[in-house]
Amino acid sequence: MQSFELLSQKFALHFDQKHFPAEPASLYEPNEYFLRMGGKRVRPVLCLMGNELFDEIKPDAWEMATAIELFHNFTLIHDDIMDKAPLRRGMETIHHKYGLSTAILAGDVMLIAAYELMNNISLLVIRQVQNLFNTTAKEVCEGQQYDMDFEKKESVTFEEYIRMIELKTSVLLGASLKMGAILGGAGQRNQDLIYQFGCKLGLAFQVQDDYLDAFGDPNKFGKQVGGDILSNKKTFLLIHALETATATQKAELKKLGNQNSPDKVDKVLQIYRDSKVDEWALQLKDKFLDEAFTHLEDIAVLSKRKEPLKQLAGYLVQRDH
C-alpha cells in the first residue's frame, strides 16, 4: 500500500507528457499549457488508491486516472469561462489568453481525450466504468448549472445547497475511488461504500473550504479571507445563518449583501459568530468526516490496507477536536 504522497509523485511523473498532437497548435497548445499549470491531482490519485485497496495497481487504473484528470481539467476550462476568471493558479486562464472560442473547443477536445483513454479499459468492465463516468460527468454539469442558478436565486435551502455541492464536487471524488475499485475487482457492496466515503469526504472538504474562507488564517489558507462574503457567494455559512439567525440578524445580512461597505466582512463575521454559525460549521464538517470514516471502516478489506485513505482524508480535511 502506497501513501497519497508517493502515489501523487508517481502520478505526476506519469501525467508529465504531451497529451495532444502537435497540430493544430492553436487548439492543442492551449491544452498543454493548461495541464502544465499543475494541480493537486487529487482525483486521479483517488482512483489509484481505490484500485490499490483491492489489488496491485493495474495499467487500466493508470489509464483511468489520467482520463479522470483530463475530465477534471475539461470542467475547469469551461468553468473558468462561466466564472469569467482571468487567472487560475496565478496563470492566465485559456479563454483569457487564447479567446473564448478556443477555450470552448479546447475543453471539448479535453473531454474527448478522456474518453479516448477510457476506450482502452478491459472489456470485462468497460461498460460498468463508462456508465459510472457518464453519470458522474452529467452530474458535474448539473452541479455547475445549479451553482449558477443559485447565484440568481433570492434564497437557497440547506438541502438544495448540499445537493449542488454533491453534484458539483462530491460525486467525482466518490466516482474516482469507485472506478479504481471496479478495476481492482471490488464487489458491489465495497464499490458502494468507497463511493460514499468519497462523497462524504467531498462534503466535509467543502464545509471546511467555506469555513476557512471566513475564519481561516490568511497566511495558511493562501486566499483572501472573506472573499465569499465580498462576492455574496452562497456558502454553508450564509445559508445556515439565513435559516437560523434572528430576524434582526437576517435583515442585517440581507442588507449587507446588497452593499459593499468597507466593514462588510467584519460585520458578517460578527453575525456568524453571534449566531454560532462558525461552531455549527465545524460540527457539520466533523459529522461528514465521521460518516466518511464509517463507510471506509465498513469496506470488507483488512484495516491495514485502508491506512493511506485515512491519511488522505486527514490531509484533505483537518479534524477540530
Next chain:
Amino acid sequence: MQSFELLSQKFALHFDQKHFPAEPASLYEPNEYFLRMGGKRVRPVLCLMGNELFDEIKPDAWEMATAIELFHNFTLIHDDIMDKAPLRRGMETIHHKYGLSTAILAGDVMLIAAYELMNNISLLVIRQVQNLFNTTAKEVCEGQQYDMDFEKKESVTFEEYIRMIELKTSVLLGASLKMGAILGGAGQRNQDLIYQFGCKLGLAFQVQDDYLDAFGDPNKFGKQVGGDILSNKKTFLLIHALETATATQKAELKKLGNQNSPDKVDKVLQIYRDSKVDEWALQLKDKFLDEAFTHLEDIAVLSKRKEPLKQLAGYLVQRDH
C-alpha cells in the same frame, strides 16, 4: 433496403422523444428546445444506411444513429457560440436565448449523452466504434479550429482548405456510414470504402454549397446569394480565384475584400466568371462525386443494395451534366 426518405421518417419518429431528465430544467430544457428545431438528420440516417448495406438494421445501429445526431447537435450548439449566431433555422440559438454559460454546459451534456448511448453497443465492437467516434470527434473540433484560424489568415491554400473541410464536415459523414457498417459486420475493406464514399460526398457537398452561395437561384437555395462574398468567407471559389486569376483580378479581389461597396457581390461574381472559377467549381464537384461513386462501386455487396446510397448522393449533390 429502405430509401433515405423512408429511413429519415423512421429516424425522425425514433428521435422524437425526451433525451434528457427534467431537472435541472435550466440546463436540459435548452437542449430539448434545440433538438426540437429539427434538421435533415443526414448523419444518423447515413449510419442506418451503412448498417443496412450489410445486414438488417440492428438495435445497436439505432442507438449509434441517435448518438451521432446528439454529437452533431453538440457541435452546432458550441459552433453557434463561436460564430456569434443569433439564429438557427429561424429560431434563437441557445447562447442567445439562455446565455453563454448555459450554452456551453448544454453542449457539454449533449456530448456526454451521446457517449451514454454508445455505451450500450455490443462488446464485440464497442471499442472499434468508440475509437472511430473519438477520432472523428477530435477531427471535427480540429476542423472548427482551422476554420477559425483561416478567418485571420491572409491566404489559405487549396490543400489547406480541403483538409479543413475534410475535418470539419467530411469525416463525420464518412464515420457515420462506417460506424453503421461496423455494426452490420462489414469487413475492413468495405468499412474503408464506405468511409471514403462518405468523405468524398462531403467534399462534393461543400463545393456545391460554396458554388450555390455565389451562383445559386435564391428562390431555390433559400439563402441570400453572395452571403459568403459579403462576409469575406474563404470558400473553394475565392481560394481558387486567388490562386489562378490574373494579377489584376487578384488585386481587385483583395481590394473588394477590404470594403463593403454596394456592388461588391456583382464585382466579385464577375471576376469569378471571367476567370472561369464557376466552371472549375462544377467540375471539382463532379470529380469528388465520381470518386465517391467509385468507392461505393468497389464495396463488395450486391449493386442492388447500394441503390439507396446512390439516391442519397444524388439528393445531397446534384450533377451538372
